[in-house]
Amino acid sequence: MSAARNVLYRSVTTRKLLCLVGLFALLALCFYQNMMTGASSLSVRDLFTALFQAAAATEKIHIIVWTVRLPNALMAILAGAGLAVAGMEMQTILNNSLASPYTLGISSAASFGAALSLVLGYSVLSETLQNYITPIFAFVFALGSSMLVYAVGKIKKDRATIILAGIAMNFLFTGLNSVFSYFVPDETLRGITNWSYGSLVGATLLEDAIVFAVLLVCVPLLLRESWKLTSLSMGEQTAKALGVDVSKLRTKMMILVSVITAVSVCFIGTIGFIGLVAPYIAKRIIGQEQRFYIPAALLVGAILLSAASILSKTPIFGVTFAIALITNMIGIPFLLILILQNKR
Amino acid sequence: MELRAENVNYRYASGFQITDICARFGGKITAIIGPNGSGKSTLIKCLANQVNWSGDLYYDDKRIRRSDKDFYLSNLSYLPQTSLMGASVTVFEAILLGLLNELTMFVTKAQERRVEDVINALELGGVAHMGVDELSGGQLQMALLAQAIIKEPKILMLDEPLNHLDVHKKFAFLNCIAKLTAEKEMVAIIVLHDINLAARYADSVVVMQRGAVYAQGKAGDVITKDTLCEVYAVDCELHRSREGRPVVEFVGIAREMSRACAIDYEEAAI
Numbered sequence: 141m142s143a144a145r146n147v148l149y150r151s152v153t154t155r156k157l158l159c160l161v162g163l164f165a166l167l168a169l170c171f172y173q174n175m176m177t178g179a180s181s182l183s184v185r186d187l188f189t190a191l192f193q194a195a196a197a198t199e200k201i202h203i204i205v206w207t208v209r210l211p212n213a214l215m216a217i218l219a220g221a222g223l224a225v226a227g228m229e230m231q232t233i234l235n236n237s238l239a240s241p242y243t244l245g246i247s248s249a250a251s252f253g254a255a256l257s258l259v260l261g262y263s264v265l266s267e268t269l270q271n272y273i274t275p276i277f278a279f280v281f282a283l284g285s286s287m288l289v290y291a292v293g294k295i296k297k298d299r300a301t302i303i304l305a306g307i308a309m310n311f312l313f314t315g316l317n318s319v320f321s322y323f324v325p326d327e328t329l330r331g332i333t334n335w336s337y338g339s340l341v342g343a344t345l346l347e348d349a350i351v352f353a354v355l356l357v358c359v360p361l362l363l364r365e366s367w368k369l370t371s372l373s374m375g376e377q378t379a380k381a382l383g384v385d386v387s388k389l390r391t392k393m394m395i396l397v398s399v400i401t402a403v404s405v406c407f408i409g410t411i412g413f414i415g416l417v418a419p420y421i422a423k424r425i426i427g428q429e430q431r432f433y434i435p436a437a438l439l440v441g442a443i444l445l446s447a448a449s450i451l452s453k454t455p456i457f458g459v460t461f462a463i464a465l466i467t468n469m470i471g472i473p474f475l476l477i478l479i480l481q482n483k484r
Numbered sequence: 485m486e487l488r489a490e491n492v493n494y495r496y497a498s499g500f501q502i503t504d505i506c507a508r509f510g511g512k513i514t515a516i517i518g519p520n521g522s523g524k525s526t527l528i529k530c531l532a533n534q535v536n537w538s539g540d541l542y543y544d545d546k547r548i549r550r551s552d553k554d555f556y557l558s559n560l561s562y563l564p565q566t567s568l569m570g571a572s573v574t575v576f577e578a579i580l581l582g583l584l585n586e587l588t589m590f591v592t593k594a595q596e597r598r599v600e601d602v603i604n605a606l607e608l609g610g611v612a613h614m615g616v617d618e619l620s621g622g623q624l625q626m627a628l629l630a631q632a633i634i635k636e637p638k639i640l641m642l643d644e645p646l647n648h649l650d651v652h653k654k655f656a657f658l659n660c661i662a663k664l665t666a667e668k669e670m671v672a673i674i675v676l677h678d679i680n681l682a683a684r685y686a687d688s689v690v691v692m693q694r695g696a697v698y699a700q701g702k703a704g705d706v707i708t709k710d711t712l713c714e715v716y717a718v719d720c721e722l723h724r725s726r727e728g729r730p731v732v733e734f735v736g737i738a739r740e741m742s743r744a745c746a747i748d749y750e751e752a753a754i
Contacts (some may be wrong), residue, residue, distance in 0.1 A: 377564040428572040
């Protein structure tokens with residue numbers, strides 16, 4: 141009997157590993173499709189030649205693949221993974237399945253930071269310098285607003301309060317962004333508008349590398365605490381009773397999550413709902429045991445943003461939609477489902 | 485094996501406090517009883533080092549410092565009052581969390597075997613791979629007990645563990661604790677509301693009232709008509725079971741016989 145159950149545990153673990161492999165395969169497929177989709181048509185042969193035999197590819201193909209499609213597709217994977225894992229850990233530490241970088245107003249804070257940099261810098265800084273200053277401003281504001289949300293959560297332990305504070309922040313920063321529109325020239329306004337809609341267009345390999353480096357440092361740190369985080373998902377009291385220093389764990393995780401969120405949104409702007417929908421799907425597939433939940437959320441987030449990127453490049457009724465519109469169209473029904481079934 | 489607490493003090497921001505509690509938790513099972521708001525849960529939280537309390541704790545006459553996290557992690561398990569949880573974690577995984585201190589990225593075969601043993605001991609085989617969010621209150625409580633005992637603690641503290649259980653499960657749960665304490669030299673401290681179960685299972689009883697210890701000693705000596713009237717403001721008849729333990733038959737709220745008791749109780753509750 142005991143041996144039989146042991147086998148059952150192994151089979152549950154194997155099933156979870158297989159799910160991760162399946163998700164990885166799906167991501168590979170999405171990545172390939174994302175590389176193939178775009179305004180210019182590209183054959184499979186062109187793609188592989190440009191990727192693996194750069195010298196043999198024409199200059200046009202080389203530019204399309206290396207300057208446009210690859211940075212764009214990699215950013216979809218990295219930012220999607222980052223937003224998903226950030227949303228997932230926000231949900232764990234705040235014990236609220238409605239928490240995400242978007243619903244807590246962190247993405248709009250980043251958007252405001254970017255807009256502020258454009259407003260302050262358009263007359264003073266060179267364009268090259270602005271390219272660096274904007275993500276830095278976005279990062280600082282995202283980090284600051286994460287800390288603010290965390291502080292609110294510490295003062296008022298009520299879970300609904302945190303979400304309401306997030307909504308208030310969302311309105312505040314969106315409102316402030318609108319205020320700018322009265323004072324800035326059209327060119328800057330266009331920049332602000334582009335930023336607040338969120339876009340993968342214009343991503344560079346350097347930016348990809350920065351997001352990748354941050355994930356490479358932060359995700360193992362999350363994984364190291366995976367058992368403690370699993371215990372926290374069973375409730376603060378249970379985690380405390382098991383000997384977890386909950387307050388210390390929360391602070392540590394909030395810092396990591398803020399950094400991941402900030403770096404994910406600082407290059408691509410406000411793309412909503414990935415941090416909400418991806419953890420939801422990952423939880424349904426694999427459960428909340430964090431050794432599996434973390435990689436599952438990363439993969440699902442990467443898949444969702446890659447799929448949204450493909451859709452945003454595919455004409456629907458002759459029109460292409462902004463990626464943020466597509467994530468919103470997928471995300472809003474999910475948000476409603478979550479609100480209707482929200483027990484925690 | 486004995487756990488001894490001296491001068492335990494803790495004050496909530498709301499003003500409620502327990503003051504200068506001195507208590508011995510010897511024998512196998514010690515029950516802490518008392519009316520609502522008397523400080524039972526607060527006392528057990530202090531002993532389990534869940535709050536920032538002051539006082540001294542001795543295990544077999546050896547002083548345990550609050551900062552001695554290793555002692556608490558290795559030797560003590562505490563099961564707080566729980567409500568139903570929504571986590572998507574299987575019972576197997578939840579029990580595994582009881583070994584939190586030694587878990588790494590890879591679960592060893594020995595750790596798996598320990599989970600299996602405790603699952604067998606508590607007859608949780610049928611639900612081992614169900615989610616904890618799918619369990620009934622009773623099953624969840626048994627799963628959490630399994631989580632608490634998997635590390636084979638020397639001291640087991642349970643705060644109102646019978647809350648969600650039907651009468652059959654209450655007996656099954658306490659039988660299980662009695663068996664564990666007999667086999668593993670474990671000291672169990674249980675906050676209980678059911679005085680008859682406390683009388684039947686506990687070797688010693690601590691009675692709390694208004695944040696202080698009202699009485700403590702063997703169940704037969706402590707659970708008396710006068711104590712119950714004084715502490716709970718209830719009228720009762722006391723019998724003896726075949727084993728000589730007290731069996732309480734409650735009559736109702738104390739009326740004319742002891743108006744003072746009732747007033748006392750009301751004041752304590754306020």
